Amino acid sequence: MTSTASTAVPHAAGRPAAPRRPLGPTLAYVRLEVLRTVRNPRAVLLTTMVPVLLLLTLSGQGDATDRRELLASMAAYGAIGGGLFATGPRLTAERVSGWLRQLRATPLSPSAAVLGKGAAGLLLALISSAIVGAVGHFGNAGISVAQWAELVLALTLCATVTTALGLLIGSSFRSPETAQGATMLSYIGLSAVGGLWVPPSQFPDALQTVAHVLPTYHVGEIARAIATGGTVGAGHCAIIAAWALVLGVAATVAWRRGTAVR
Template identity: 40%
Template sequence: MLFYAKTEALRMLRNRRYIVFVVIFPVVLYLINANIYGKQTDGGGLRYSVVLMVSMGAYGALASSMMSSAVPWATERQSGWLRQLQITPLPSWMIIATKLGTAMLLVLPSLLLVAVVGVVQQGVSMPAGQWVPLLLAMWLGTIPFIALGLAIGSLLSADAAQPAAMISMFALAIAGGLWFPPEMFGDTMKTVADVMPSYHYASLGWSIVAGDGVAMTDVLVVAGWAVVLGGAAAYLYRRATVRA
């Protein structure tokens, strides 16, 4: 299992598109926006450089979750590699658990790099009592997006999975307020954001950096989406296995 996880992680880290769009792009977006708006503060006196650090970290983690699960899963299913894995001693649950664990491991580079840039370039400073729950919440909160990626990979071909994952990724980022505050687009957009897992995922981080702790509403919404999307991923995986 560990060898399989290591192989999966190394394969994604050698993917240039993964490095550019998932690791570097969120950092670039953060630097651009933080250097323009970073010194301003929100209604509670929190600097936008901190708010944007959470937003871009969430976007990078979301993108990493989906790109490291949807496309490889679809490619393996289409190439027959998944069928080969199913005749090995690895049980099906272990294959899925390894995919989940590998995808969560690959979330860390984009999440940590945005945080490091925030500290070094923008002077973001928080006590350990905020950094630890922030990074932990942002890491564990990616589970529903990984599940969505696995569902897409089980449903679509390798050629169709990549654009579908990218469209879903951008839609979640925009609807979840990771790029622009939903309030900028009126009450309708705010209503949409309130049911999006991406909004409540980022809100976990926003609440922590604001000193308000973890909001239980955000935890419940993210956990609920994890259950729903996890169930969809499991169903579509079983269906793809039967068809194969």
């Protein structure tokens, strides 16, 4: 219809169009999400307590390699929990409470909101793997500081998979309770069948085939390679990246549907 874009015509309320500042709002939101994650000791405890306890109770057996592999699996277990728990149930709660709708009524773009939530997932994965890694460094697994750092870095990157899964769960369920249940199920299922609790080599054949499809198996393989000084296979990385891509696309679709306004 009429074009009022020209600067010669004053706007109704005299306020000029806002200058483009694509990053300011995004950074502000990511910053808040990061602060909220750090301020949530309950979530940190939830994702580190079980792996740390398992590590402490199981590390008495086996040789040095066994202990390092156990440490790597537990660090991976903590990291994938971080990605899931920082996103899934919390996202559902904020969606259901109308907070995300309130955010949509601001200049914050939907992709920035996804980015903020994703940052929270990766950060909790980082914190979690760093804490479990610390037990490995100071405990009897005896990994070096460099291995500890490598482990944290690699597992944080790997946590994009479970962060995407958490975003998918958080966007799909209608109540925080069911989202919490789905998150818990994914967490336990993916960890157990992915061979993070018991080495997958001890699985029956059929279950091994299933395990090799899951991203958690490949996350575990990468972590174990780092902790035992082996080489990280590019194949594992590719499979994790493929999973992250698929889950990321699914999460984006679910997010759009989950926050559609009526």
